[in-house]
Amino acid sequence: MHKFDSIRPFYDSEVNKAIQSIINDPMLEAMMKFTFPEDENMTWKLLMLHTHSLRDFQINFIYPGLKKVLEKSSEGLTFSGFEKLEPNTAYLFISNHRDIVLDTSLLNSCLYENGLVMTTSAIGDNLVKRPFLNTLSRLNRNFVIERGAQGRKLLENSNLVSSYIHNAILHENRSVWTAQREGRSKDGNDLTHKGVLKMLTLAHEGQNPFDSFKELKLVPVSISYEYDPTDILKLPELIAKSLGEKYIKSENEDFLNLLRGIIGTKKHIHIHVHGTIEDDLDQINQEDGNLSEKLTLLTEVIDRYILQGYKLWPSKYIACDLLNNSDRYSDQYTAEEKQAFMTRFEEKVKTDDPVTRQNFLSMYANPVVNKEKLSASQE
Incomplete structure (x- = not known):
């Protein structure tokens, strides 16, 4: 499927070569020292050099790294609703989005621990411009969303991403994670953008979009952090908007948010999956109105389920x-x-x-x- 080469994760056949390209990178060594602090002989390197699949890379390196992050910067992760999902079944998870890396990593941790299919996950191209991060994200089964495209280029990109998502779920039996909107919620208001749903309809033009959503097994997901580790970094943009001023990101802002999300204090975290929403899709499909109006109704349904599942910490x-x-x-x-x-x-x-x-x-x-x-x- 060469048409996805510009956005897809690595294939298993490419994994070992990709690992060899970053095995001596100081950032990888720092990550592994954090993950395996007692491994003074760096035996992780030998294991990694013998890794030939994305699943093995995720389970042997990303998963224990996440566990160490939770141990060092949180008071624990809890979850609910995963009993509603079936093993060996791919789903489209649409989630509220608070943290660049952790949202999808935590979901995959829960899926793995519950014996469910892990995701290929959307990530903005602004976050993977550094060669090391690009390689690492593709090893962690991320696919790339191009930010800032306009006009025809935007439509082409949206068609490609839509096709990739449909192919992953329907032909590769690979679950997909995507945020309910472009970018993170910074003000605590978790709202689904209709453009995300519109993008998902592009791959199967001519098919009833709501039949397509049912095929994809759309599942709303709620993630709740007691403390937002990036709260202080979100403030400048919020303040600028509240004053009616244009906000311009600093050069390393995304990278700083990524790091702060990993190491910053979170206290308790909870993830809730709602389950599939076939009945809601059928009901909306039977409503009068055009596609745009029906997609608006679907955003409201997803918002409702995400909000219902959101845990209100102290x-x-x-x-x-x-x-x-x-x-x-x-x-x-x-x-x-x-x-x-x-x-x-x-x-x-x-x-x-x-x-x-x-x-x-x-x-x-x-x-x-x-x-x-x-x-x-x-x-």
Whole structure:
């Protein structure tokens, strides 16, 4: 399938040569020293040089590295809903997106531990411009999404990605992860962009899109971090937008976010998978309206399931109370949890600046506000 060469992960036949190209890279050595701190003789190198498949690379190196990250920077990962999924079955996971690397890595960890098919996962080309990161991402079964394309080029790229996703799920029996929108949610509002769903319909023009979504086995996924390890790095863009100013990324901003997401404090993390949504797809398909209107309805369904599955940690309720100068949610957290959050808040943020304070607390509080709105709408 040469048409996917510009975006696909490595084939197993290419894995060993790719490993040889980075085996002495200082960044890889640092990663493996972190992952296997007691391996003073670097026996990981020998094992890696005898690795010939993406699955072996993920299970023997990425998975233990993730476990070490969780051990060092979190208070544990919990999960729910995976019993709804079938072994040896490929799914299209559409997830809220908070962290560049961890969101998909954590999902794959849960899939692996539950004996389910792991994913090939979307990653923006802005994140893999460095040769080492490009090779590592392809070894970790990422496929590339080109950012910033316009016009005809955008349509061509979207068609290619759509075809790749359909091929992976329907012909290779490989699950796919993609975010519900381009880029991460920085303000805590997890909203599906219709353009993502539109892109998924391009590969099978002429087929009913909602039959296609059923074939792909679309599954909404919710990921919830108690502390966002990149919260302080998200602030400048949030503040600029709140002031109506244009935000321009710094040269190394994406790389810094990637590193901070891995090493930064997260406390507790929870991943929930909703299961497939065939009934919702059938219901939307029977509605009056054009494709655009029906895709809007589907974004609302996905948003609802992601929000329902989102775990509200104490940090979210604390932020709500601090934002509103109240104790409305005081039964949802302890005095110690509040003090820990306030210490983190005061260390990271100019608390006397109302704009900064508002934006920082809102990114934590918005899931609570949104869940309450959803509950009210369903009464």
